[in-house]
Amino acid sequence: MKSEEHCGGFEEWARERARHFEWYAETSMPPAGREPKRLVGSMRYAVLGGGKRLRPLLCYAAGETTGADGDLLDRAALALEMIHSYSLVHDDMPAMDNDTLRRGRPTVHVRYGEALAMLAGDALQSQAFCALAESNADPARIVRLTALLARAAGPAGMCGGQALDLALVGRTCGEEELARMQSMKTGALILASLLMGAQAGRWEALGARAQSGFVVYGRALGLAFQVVDDILDCTQDTATLGKTAGKDEKDEKPTWVSILGLDGARTRARALHDEALEALGWIESDEAASAAGAARLRALADFVIGRSY
Amino acid sequence: MKSEEHCGGFEEWARERARHFEWYAETSMPPAGREPKRLVGSMRYAVLGGGKRLRPLLCYAAGETTGADGDLLDRAALALEMIHSYSLVHDDMPAMDNDTLRRGRPTVHVRYGEALAMLAGDALQSQAFCALAESNADPARIVRLTALLARAAGPAGMCGGQALDLALVGRTCGEEELARMQSMKTGALILASLLMGAQAGRWEALGARAQSGFVVYGRALGLAFQVVDDILDCTQDTATLGKTAGKDEKDEKPTWVSILGLDGARTRARALHDEALEALGWIESDEAASAAGAARLRALADFVIGRSY
Numbered sequence: 001m002k003s004e005e006h007c008g009g010f011e012e013w014a015r016e017r018a019r020h021f022e023w024y025a026e027t028s029m030p031p032a033g034r035e036p037k038r039l040v041g042s043m044r045y046a047v048l049g050g051g052k053r054l055r056p057l058l059c060y061a062a063g064e065t066t067g068a069d070g071d072l073l074d075r076a077a078l079a080l081e082m083i084h085s086y087s088l089v090h091d092d093m094p095a096m097d098n099d100t101l102r103r104g105r106p107t108v109h110v111r112y113g114e115a116l117a118m119l120a121g122d123a124l125q126s127q128a129f130c131a132l133a134e135s136n137a138d139p140a141r142i143v144r145l146t147a148l149l150a151r152a153a154g155p156a157g158m159c160g161g162q163a164l165d166l167a168l169v170g171r172t173c174g175e176e177e178l179a180r181m182q183s184m185k186t187g188a189l190i191l192a193s194l195l196m197g198a199q200a201g202r203w204e205a206l207g208a209r210a211q212s213g214f215v216v217y218g219r220a221l222g223l224a225f226q227v228v229d230d231i232l233d234c235t236q237d238t239a240t241l242g243k244t245a246g247k248d249e250k251d252e253k254p255t256w257v258s259i260l261g262l263d264g265a266r267t268r269a270r271a272l273h274d275e276a277l278e279a280l281g282w283i284e285s286d287e288a289a290s291a292a293g294a295a296r297l298r299a300l301a302d303f304v305i306g307r308s309y
Numbered sequence: 310m311k312s313e314e315h316c317g318g319f320e321e322w323a324r325e326r327a328r329h330f331e332w333y334a335e336t337s338m339p340p341a342g343r344e345p346k347r348l349v350g351s352m353r354y355a356v357l358g359g360g361k362r363l364r365p366l367l368c369y370a371a372g373e374t375t376g377a378d379g380d381l382l383d384r385a386a387l388a389l390e391m392i393h394s395y396s397l398v399h400d401d402m403p404a405m406d407n408d409t410l411r412r413g414r415p416t417v418h419v420r421y422g423e424a425l426a427m428l429a430g431d432a433l434q435s436q437a438f439c440a441l442a443e444s445n446a447d448p449a450r451i452v453r454l455t456a457l458l459a460r461a462a463g464p465a466g467m468c469g470g471q472a473l474d475l476a477l478v479g480r481t482c483g484e485e486e487l488a489r490m491q492s493m494k495t496g497a498l499i500l501a502s503l504l505m506g507a508q509a510g511r512w513e514a515l516g517a518r519a520q521s522g523f524v525v526y527g528r529a530l531g532l533a534f535q536v537v538d539d540i541l542d543c544t545q546d547t548a549t550l551g552k553t554a555g556k557d558e559k560d561e562k563p564t565w566v567s568i569l570g571l572d573g574a575r576t577r578a579r580a581l582h583d584e585a586l587e588a589l590g591w592i593e594s595d596e597a598a599s600a601a602g603a604a605r606l607r608a609l610a611d612f613v614i615g616r617s618y
Contacts, residue, residue, distance in 0.1 A: 030464055039464055039472035090431060093404075095423035114404035115475055118427070119468050122399060125431065126463035129438045133456035139448035146455060147442035154435035155339055155348055159428050163348035166424050 010299035021056045024074045042112040042120035047085045049103045055080040059197035065293025066201030072137040076196040079128040083153050086124035089117050145196045152192035161185025173254040187222030194218040205288040213282030224272035224305045230255035231265050273305040319608035330365045333383045351421040351429035356394045358412045364389040368506035374602030375510025381446040385505040388437040392462050395433035398426050454505045461501035470494025482563040496531030503527040514597040522591030533581035533614045539564035540574050582614040
């Protein structure tokens with residue numbers, strides 16, 4: 001592992017990266033006022049509405065680990081956040097979760113109507129692939145990142161997980177089934193954030209153990225993220241979350257808390273945290289990986305999972 | 310223009326290509342019975358339900374003109390049809406056109422419910438980009454095709470056109486505005502079908518005049534397609550169309566017939582036909598273009614436009 005880099009504080013790094021991402025997204029998306037105005041407005045409203053920017057941060061941290069090029073990394077981060085944002089827009093619609101509040105503001109269909117919310121989501125997905133395809137980076141690298149994103153977003157990833165989620169409403173479900181659904185619904189895109197970031201850089205220089213470290217870390221983090229989300233949904237209020245609290249129970253959705261209880265869910269989060277950090281060790285022990293990047297990934301695991309127990 | 314190829318009859322060619330496309334789509338999409346079963350089932354229902362396969366045919370004909378590789382051309386054709394099919398699924402939903410009949414069968418949301426229809430459309434868009442990214446062709450070529458498709462599908466193309474269409478309902482609109490909306494809503498993907506097909510082959514070998522011939526031909530054909538669609542919507546019955554006839558008038562949508570009258574719309578279709586054939590002449594006079602491919606494009610223009618006057 002290369003250790004010459006200055007690691008800096010995580011909070012400071014995350015603030016700077018999030019600020020950079022906001023600027024990049026703001027200036028790379030179609031500008032406000034461009035036709036069709038309401039469509040462009042709703043797309044910007046969906047993406048530029050704040051949020052944790054977890055996927056961009058994971059992408060930047062992974063990219064730092066493999067010395068990724070800034071422009072391709074920015075495009076990957078934006079593409080990931082556009083896919084994530086479109087999924088929230090569609091998921092919030094009456095035909096799906098029927099949610100009216102997101103990031104402390106009215107959801108897109110409440111603000112712009114259902115037809116435009118559907119189109120905004122659709123157009124954001126196209127824009128995500130456009131952001132990658134318009135890069136000047138090595139085409140082979142662009143194609144690899146595009147395949148990672150497309151697979152993570154499609155029927156074997158996010159959309160597939162949402163379909164399984166629909167099928168679970170109102171019926172009992174075991175741990176394994178819940179984990180499988182969530183590994184697709186949210187896990188696939190979180191894993192893709194890490195792999196796209198890392199493969200935007202010198203991925204080939206890493207050994208097989210470090211490469212699989214990214215996969216194991218990403219899977220554990222993805223699942224932990226959802227366990228934590230379930231814990232927060234039943235322990236925090238709406239104002240803190242910025243979205244409607246207690247919604248899972250009301251919607252009769254199975255959650256980690258409903259299956260394992262609150263303490264059991266916290267134990268599970270802790271175990272996944274340990275698993276993620278162990279896999280991170282495989283990355284850290286690779287000479288080709290940057291210490292600064294790995295330190296970000298360690299802090300991100302603490303940030304995602306540590307807040308719950 | 311190369312003239313050594315045997316052109317064959319258009320009908321025969323179109324039947325063979327459509328049959329090949331059905332086989333390719335059938336075997337390339339996630340197989341029926343794969344989890345999540347209902348999602349995969351709804352995606353297959355949306356794409357494999359027949360239809361004119363106009364975009365694949367345009368893509369194959371353009372590809373033949375530039376000697377495109379079979380596998381990349383198949384992938385481009387499938388990606389285009391998946392984008393087109395997803396747009397129909399979303400467009401038919403109650404929040405948009407609220408249509409219950411498509412290709413002579415119940416629309417996807419009628420058959421599978423609204424939530425699944427939304428997800429099927431979303432997943433089809435991801436799969437379209439996946440189909441391109443998983444090709445073994447030259448990565449630079451894949452990236453160019455991906456950019457063409459993403460731009461044609463996004464806010465400056467299909468989704469943007471649908472947003473403009475929403476804004477037109479119930480109010481008067483002039484020719485120019487209608488043409489602009491339609492050139493985005495359906496024209497962009499028709500143009501992309503030609504450019505993706507042609508750029509899957511030796512596009513670089515063509516002169517600038519032949520290259521712009523594809524653009525002019527594609528724009529004229531795309532607009533003509535919509536003029537013809539408007540004519541058929543008010544002259545054919547539901548059984549012939551396979552979708553609800555007379556819907557535009559009922560929905561108070563401006564059409565070429567409502568603006569120009571039936572005769573005026575037919576005159577416009579004829580003028581666009583002439584324009585497309587003139588541009589085709591620029592392609593035909595290029596030594597690097599194949600005569601067989603150009604003959605297909607000529608027949609396709611007759612097929613798309615000729616049926617209306």
